Amino acid sequence: MDTALQTPPQPDVQRLLDEHSSRELLRLVVVGSVDDGKSTLIGRLLYECDGLFEDQISAVKKASAKRAAARTEVPTEVLAQGLKVAAGAEDEELDFSLFTDGLKAEREQGITIDVAYRYLSTGKRKVIIADTPGHIQYTRNMATGASTADAAVILVDARLGVLPQTRRHAYIASLLGIPYLAVAVNKMDLVGFDRATFERIGQELADFAYTLGFEGVRLFPVSASRGDNITRPSARTPWHEGGTLLGWLESLPHQRRLDNAAFRFPVQYVLRPHQDYRGLAGQVASGTVRVGDEVQVLPSGRRTRVAGIDTFDGPLEEASAPASVTLRLADEVDASRGDLLSHVDEPPLALHQLDAMLVWFGEQPLDLSRRYLVKQTTRTAPAQVERILWRKELEDLSEVPAESLSLNDIGKVRLVCRRPLLADPYRENRRTGAFIIIDALTHDTVGAGMVLGAADSGTRGAVEASLVSSAERRARLGQPGAIVLLPSYPEAASRAFELERSLFDQGRHVATVAGDVEVALALAGAGLVALVHTEAPQTRRVLRAEARDSGVAWLELDASEDAKRQVERVLALGENGK
Numbered sequence: 001m002d003t004a005l006q007t008p009p010q011p012d013v014q015r016l017l018d019e020h021s022s023r024e025l026l027r028l029v030v031v032g033s034v035d036d037g038k039s040t041l042i043g044r045l046l047y048e049c050d051g052l053f054e055d056q057i058s059a060v061k062k063a064s065a066k067r068a069a070a071r072t073e074v075p076t077e078v079l080a081q082g083l084k085v086a087a088g089a090e091d092e093e094l095d096f097s098l099f100t101d102g103l104k105a106e107r108e109q110g111i112t113i114d115v116a117y118r119y120l121s122t123g124k125r126k127v128i129i130a131d132t133p134g135h136i137q138y139t140r141n142m143a144t145g146a147s148t149a150d151a152a153v154i155l156v157d158a159r160l161g162v163l164p165q166t167r168r169h170a171y172i173a174s175l176l177g178i179p180y181l182a183v184a185v186n187k188m189d190l191v192g193f194d195r196a197t198f199e200r201i202g203q204e205l206a207d208f209a210y211t212l213g214f215e216g217v218r219l220f221p222v223s224a225s226r227g228d229n230i231t232r233p234s235a236r237t238p239w240h241e242g243g244t245l246l247g248w249l250e251s252l253p254h255q256r257r258l259d260n261a262a263f264r265f266p267v268q269y270v271l272r273p274h275q276d277y278r279g280l281a282g283q284v285a286s287g288t289v290r291v292g293d294e295v296q297v298l299p300s301g302r303r304t305r306v307a308g309i310d311t312f313d314g315p316l317e318e319a320s321a322p323a324s325v326t327l328r329l330a331d332e333v334d335a336s337r338g339d340l341l342s343h344v345d346e347p348p349l350a351l352h353q354l355d356a357m358l359v360w361f362g363e364q365p366l367d368l369s370r371r372y373l374v375k376q377t378t379r380t381a382p383a384q385v386e387r388i389l390w391r392k393e394l395e396d397l398s399e400v401p402a403e404s405l406s407l408n409d410i411g412k413v414r415l416v417c418r419r420p421l422l423a424d425p426y427r428e429n430r431r432t433g434a435f436i437i438i439d440a441l442t443h444d445t446v447g448a449g450m451v452l453g454a455a456d457s458g459t460r461g462a463v464e465a466s467l468v469s470s471a472e473r474r475a476r477l478g479q480p481g482a483i484v485l486l487p488s489y490p491e492a493a494s495r496a497f498e499l500e501r502s503l504f505d506q507g508r509h510v511a512t513v514a515g516d517v518e519v520a521l522a523l524a525g526a527g528l529v530a531l532v533h534t535e536a537p538q539t540r541r542v543l544r545a546e547a548r549d550s551g552v553a554w555l556e557l558d559a560s561e562d563a564k565r566q567v568e569r570v571l572a573l574g575e576n577g578k
Contacts, residue, residue: 023121026252029130029146031173032155033165037186041155041224042118042131043098045246048231051120060098115145124250132169139168139408140361143448146173147434151180151252153245154205155224158191158198162205167394170205171410174212175357175450177430180252181214182245189223193236210556211397213544220245261321262346262424263287263295264432266377267339271326279310279326280335285377285431287343289327290318294344297335298422303344304331321431338379340422340432348432350420353455355389357426358413360405362439362446366413367404372446374417376435381419383437388413405447414455426450427545479509481524482573483547484531485540487559492533495563500531502567515539517546524552529570 030038043060046052116131130145146152152173156162173181183205185198202219209217220229221237222245228234231246268282289295289306296303308328309316319325327341335341342348360366366385374383391402391411405411426433437447486492486499496512503510508529513520515534520543523530534540547554555573557566 024125025128026125026249027128027130027148027150028153028249029132029149029151029173029178030153030155031132031142031146031169033157033160033163033169034133036155036157036160036166037224038155039116039131040095041153041184041186041222041230041245042129043094044224044227044230045129046118046120047094048227049120049122049246051118060094063095063098115141117145122246122250127249139165139172140359140445140448142169143172143176143359143361146176146178147430147448149173149176149178151182151249152178153182153184154209155184155186156201156205158185158187158194158201158221161201162208164394166205167208168408168410170209171212171392171394171397172359174209174214175359175410177427177450179215181209181216182218182220182248183209184220184222184245186222186224188221188228188237189226193221193228193234195221195237195239198237198240211554213547213554213556215541215544218242218248220248261286261429262348263289263293263341263343264348264377264424264429265289265295265327265341266379266422266432267335267337267341268378270336277328278332279328280341281324281326282378283324284319284321286321286429287346288318288320289341289343291316295329295341296344296347297333298340298342298347299350299420300334300339302331302333304329304333306330340377340379348422348424349451349454350422351451351454352417352420353386354415354417354421354423355452355455356413356415356435356449357452358385358405358411358437358447358449360407360409360411360447362444363407364446365404365406366447371440373438373440374415374421374435374449375438376421376423376451377432379419379422380438381417381421382440383415383417386414386416412452413449415449421451423451425453427541479527479529480553481527482529482553482555482570483520483524483543484529484570484573485543485554485556486531486533487557488535488537488540489559492535496531496533498563499566499570502563503529503531503570506567506571508571517543521546521552529573 030042032038047057115133118129118131120127120129130149132142132145154166154170154173156166170181183202185201188198191197198219198221206217206219220242221240222229224230228236229240229244231244233244234240264285264287266282266285267280271277271279271281289309291306291309293306294303295306306327307330309319310326310328316325340348366388368385368387372383372385374381388402388405389412390399391405391409393400394410402409402411421435422432423435424432433451435449435451436445437449438444439446486496493514500510500512509527510529510531511523512531512533513523515532515536517539520530520532532543553573555569557569561569
């Protein structure tokens with residue numbers, strides 16, 4: 001019997017295991033306002049992709065039958081028969097939200113409170129799905145679930161349209177660096193699968209999402225409870241040619257890896273089992289380290305070399321993110337928890353003063369006179385919020401002055417830390433550019449932040465130092481400044497000049513820029529419409545981030561739009577100032 005237990009997997013089983021392990025991993029977050037159908041959509045996706053066990057399905061069938069009986073006041077003596085009927089009922093009779101809403105309070109109230117992670121595997125990839133709450137009270141939970149995602153699905157109730165919480169979730173997703181967004185207009189069955197309703201709501205949210213800098217946005221008319229356009233095209237939406245939500249998930253590029261990023265190794269623990277061994281344990285946050293590499297220990301700056309890389313399974317010659325390893329150094333340098341190892345030629349920033357975007361989670365408003373703790377990677381430092389530069393108004397994405405931040409507010413702040421944070425800008429490295437704010441007295445997590453850079457750096461500060469304000473420049477020209485990013489196609493330059501001519505003939509002050517981010521920001525700050533064309537993906541990402549951080553009006557055109565439609569969208573941008 002012992003021999004049977006040790007028998008290796010059969011060839012067919014081993015082949016299936018190898019295929020499963022080789023599939024690409026995608027981390028997905030589902031967001032949206034309360035009761036938009038997020039849990040139901042995930043439950044439907046799991047059910048139709050065979051991501052559930054038989055006992056889970058049986059339990060949900062029984063729970064669905066109980067709910068139906070309670071709603072229709074079925075007599076108790078008939079309940080047993082009702083359960084039997086439910087066991088053989090159609091899929092539509094299942095309450096798919098019960099597959100993810102596991103807490104008793106969630107099932108009683110019919111809302112999601114905590115983040116639920118579910119897993120499924122398709123023929124092309126593995127997916128980890130985070131079901132996040134939509135209620136404004138639990139926005140902090142939503143931000144937690146979205147912090148590691150590679151793509152997002154945002155749901156909108158077809159009956160209610162785009163709500164303030166929908167905009168808040170979309171903005172937080174963009175802040176967290178999620179590049180791909182699917183807009184799922186849900187409950188289409190309750191509006192008769194009306195195409196006009198779908199196009200109106202979908203385009204409104206898509207236009208809003210493009211201003212936030214998402215790289216790709218797709219629209220889907222869905223009914224999560226009935227399964228329309230989730231895994232199979234729906235016959236009730238013959239006018240929809242955008243495929244299914246599952247098809248979109250399988251077509252996305254591979255998860256964003258940090259293999260090519262600079263090497264970062266926050267030290268978690270010093271291992272010293274005996275006097276002849278001393279290793280620094282932790283997880284490679286980004287990049288790759290090899291035996292023999294010259295590294296430096298920060299913040300001390302001491303240099304040494306990697307003598308060995310140890311793991312539970314044995315030594316390695318190299319390790320890449322997100323591997324958890326123990327590094328042995330050639331010299332007895334002083335290093336402990338909170339320090340960080342990097343290659344000598346690619347050090348992180350050491351910031352005592354920094355600007356950051358902050359999402360406030362605390363029940364009590366942000367108090368500028370109060371002391372807080374900043375936890376970033378494995379480093380914790382006493383800090384104080386010196387001032388709030390502005391608060392984001394989500395209705396029109398304007399930046400308004402603020403003396404404090406309340407629950408779920410988002411703003412740009414300046415932090416002063418007693419010990420330097422060893423960080424990178426968030427848009428370059430999500431692992432070392434993120435931090436949380438902890439109340440020093442209660443030890444509650446009251447905020448989550450994204451590092452923008454040193455407090456005295458950036459184009460925005462240079463513009464603000466001018467004796468002529470941006471508002472004065474815009475008033476002189478009689479129009480708000482804006483940045484318009486053209487699609488990435490070979491004839492982009494000629495199309496840009498044609499668009500410039502058309503807009504100029506319409507009375508707009510406009511200029512064409514060939515991929516220079518600083519020039520585009522300067523022109524927009526002066527009140528011109530800057531038409532930017534570039535095929536470089538990195539330049540496009542930086543432009544999106546800089547435009548968002550600087551607060552200028554922003555628009556990204558689509559390659560499928562004709563010239564007339566592009567002109568109309570740019571003119572509308574100037575009229576609305578958004």
